[in-house]
Amino acid sequence: MKKLLLILTILCTSLGFAQNKALFEEANALYNDAKYYEALDTYKSILDSGEHSAALYFNMGNAHYKLNNIAPSIYYYEKALLLKPNDTEIKNNLAFAKNMTLDAIDTVPEVGFSGLFNRWASYFHYEVWAKISLGLAVLFVILFLVYYFSSATLKKRLAFITSVSCLLLVFVSLALAFHGERLVESNQPAIVFAKESQIKSEPNLRSTEAFKLHEGTKVQVLDTVNNWKKIKIADGKTGWVMSDDIKLVKTL
Structure with a gap:
């Protein structure tokens, strides 16, 4: 059956x-x-x-x-x-x-070590970084065995240095894999579908208007309160938009 x-x-x-x-x-x-x-x-x-x-x-x-x-x-x-x-x-x-959108928003570049680490983590998918760390771990074991069983001084020295380097790279690639996974999970892009949307300073209609956005603008969703979404745009400004005005990209 x-x-x-x-x-x-x-x-x-x-x-x-x-x-x-x-x-x-x-x-x-x-x-x-x-x-x-x-x-x-x-x-x-x-x-x-x-x-x-x-x-x-x-x-x-x-x-x-x-x-x-x-x-x-x-x-x-x-x-x-x-x-x-x-x-x-x-x-x-x-x-x-x-190019058809109305909103011209300047992107604030990420600077410092945090921005550099984010770029490294995003260079490959986090699953790729995990596979790289696994491959480096296998290479470390092989080189350590070469170091342990080798009798030639130069060969032992080279195997030891390379194996230690591989071990360090294992930790780096693992860190990039975990950080990349967090970046993917925290990435909640959405597109404004309303012709014009008022972005509020608080999640209610009585609050003051922070700024306006128009259809096609990409935002990042940070939080949800009832039928409001807290969003962030490329220049770093944040505000609250009605949920019906935007559409999450990751939804099926």
């Missing part, structure tokens, strides 16, 4: 992949024929089936861009970039879409 269920599951999954592939090609054909609304409907049907991919989000971003839908185009490009963070084409199209 279990084998039968497994076979049925595999068959259903295969049929689902085949159907989604056919729908994806159909949507691409509609896009190429400049039928962007129809293409989006077809892409959305793939999303509704539970499939999520960088290519799907990228193409949805392209269709919205063609329709001059600022916020949705940036939103889907950002979702694609989460899945393929080093993709040049996604980055380029995202840059074009951001």
Whole structure:
């Protein structure tokens, strides 16, 4: 019975992949024929089936861009970039879409050791850093064994120095892996979908207005209180926005 269920599951999954592939090609054909609304409907049907991919989000971003839908185009490009963070084409199209936004916000660069460590941790995904630390640990064990069993003085010295260096790098890469994981977990990007959104100093309508944001602007969500989100923008300013005015990038 279990084998039968497994076979049925595999068959259903295969049929689902085949159907989604056919729908994806159909949507691409509609896009190429400049039928962007129809293409989006077809892409959305793939999303509704539970499939999520960088290519799907990228193409949805392209269709919205063609329709001059600022916020949705940036939103889907950002979702694609989460899945393929080093993709040049996604980055380029995202840059074009951001040119349509009204808010010109200067990015405050991270300085000092903290900023440098963040850049190192973000250079690879934290799982890659973990694999690097594991590889270095294996290399340390091999070199230490060479040092322990070798009789030649020069060979022992070289093996010892290299093994100690590998051990130090193990700790560094592990630190980068843990820090990278924290950065990923704390990264909660969102896109403003309201045409114009009043950012308040406190999470209530009676509080004073801190500043305004317009559709397509990317923010970082720091906290949630009822139907309000505390956000931070690229220049470091913070405030509270109504939850309905923004859309979290990491949501499926």
